[in-house]
Amino acid sequence: MKVTKTSISKLNTTDFSNLPFGTVFSDHMLICNYKQGKWEEPEISPYGPIPIHPGSQVLHYGQSVFEGMKVFKNDSNELLLFRKDENLKRLNQSANRLSIPVIEESIFMNGLDNLLKIDSEWCKAEQGYSLYIRPFIFASSECVKASASEEYTFVIITSPSINYYAGEINVVIEEHYTRASQGGVGYAKAAGNYAASFYPTKQANAKGFQQLIWTDAKEHKYIEESGTMNIWFRIGDILVTPALSDSILGGITRDSIVTLAKDNGIKVEERRILITEVIEAFNNGMLKEVFGTGTAVTVNPINSITFRENRMIIKAQNDSFALKLKKQLQGIQKGSIVDIYDWTSKVTD
Numbered sequence: 001m002k003v004t005k006t007s008i009s010k011l012n013t014t015d016f017s018n019l020p021f022g023t024v025f026s027d028h029m030l031i032c033n034y035k036q037g038k039w040e041e042p043e044i045s046p047y048g049p050i051p052i053h054p055g056s057q058v059l060h061y062g063q064s065v066f067e068g069m070k071v072f073k074n075d076s077n078e079l080l081l082f083r084k085d086e087n088l089k090r091l092n093q094s095a096n097r098l099s100i101p102v103i104e105e106s107i108f109m110n111g112l113d114n115l116l117k118i119d120s121e122w123c124k125a126e127q128g129y130s131l132y133i134r135p136f137i138f139a140s141s142e143c144v145k146a147s148a149s150e151e152y153t154f155v156i157i158t159s160p161s162i163n164y165y166a167g168e169i170n171v172v173i174e175e176h177y178t179r180a181s182q183g184g185v186g187y188a189k190a191a192g193n194y195a196a197s198f199y200p201t202k203q204a205n206a207k208g209f210q211q212l213i214w215t216d217a218k219e220h221k222y223i224e225e226s227g228t229m230n231i232w233f234r235i236g237d238i239l240v241t242p243a244l245s246d247s248i249l250g251g252i253t254r255d256s257i258v259t260l261a262k263d264n265g266i267k268v269e270e271r272r273i274l275i276t277e278v279i280e281a282f283n284n285g286m287l288k289e290v291f292g293t294g295t296a297v298t299v300n301p302i303n304s305i306t307f308r309e310n311r312m313i314i315k316a317q318n319d320s321f322a323l324k325l326k327k328q329l330q331g332i333q334k335g336s337i338v339d340i341y342d343w344t345s346k347v348t349d
């Protein structure tokens, strides 16, 4: 793999105490092009602008997919990746749906390892720090015909991040706009899914909500996800989360929490959830917790849900399942709790 290192590192001029999510980038990136039916040799170069034709198909038709994953440093200063094979699997599922050629395992895994070794200093070992990794593929043929591109570019960039208190999360149930529909691309991390969510999200923000809860496209009766998180309800002492479908993104955090919860003796139900069931549980005093899960936040408690004009305030629990599972997951990710699941892997020389 060709490697060109930067001559001016930004490491010493970066303020690691102030890292607004996704705004600071490490020194290097990995780039690999797909031309004439095959992925070429990947290359690591200094992070910087990529030349792109105005006629590049991604700019016109949004043929692009991405991933989001994290690497942590344990107390011995070793880099620990979390469930990297799941990210590759999902990237390739997304690629298939968007008619993008899949990435070979060796390109993804070796590229990741080499890039992380070079920018290892960007991942701080102190509690709360991680390095967010953003692999993505976009259509790069210079052609404005509405069809799948012939050429693609695969890139990995990384961004140092720190856990922060997101403040109260008040969400509103969305009954008009739709994130994803049956037969669509909701289960894929397709760039366009996110573009389409910004307008309804901004409207919810303007009304004072931090996020919205997406409902099914057909009837707007069933709960799907909250913003870019999978959503969970603790009803009594059972954790309920929507079953995966082609309109829900199968979160890797969601999958990890299903396993951890069950191993903690907590009953988990993955099934369809009616909005009316949530309201009923709240009215009966059975809705004890609501939380979202995702790579960026791990586990994020939700403070209130508004449906039409009614606000349901979820009081904090002393025996919070969300906080207990969050602690365990973060411990495994950081290497401070023994990983009996084989979820973590060291970045090796």
Ligand SMILES: Cc1ncc(COP(=O)(O)O)c(C=O)c1O
Pocket (backbone or CB within 6 Å): 068, 225, 227, 228, 229, 230, 249, 250, 251, 252, 253, 254, 293, 294, 295, 296
């Ligand atoms: C729409 C959506 N749902 C759920 C998730 C959570 O997935 P994961 O836990 O793999 O980060 C994400 C974030 O990646 C997302 O974008």
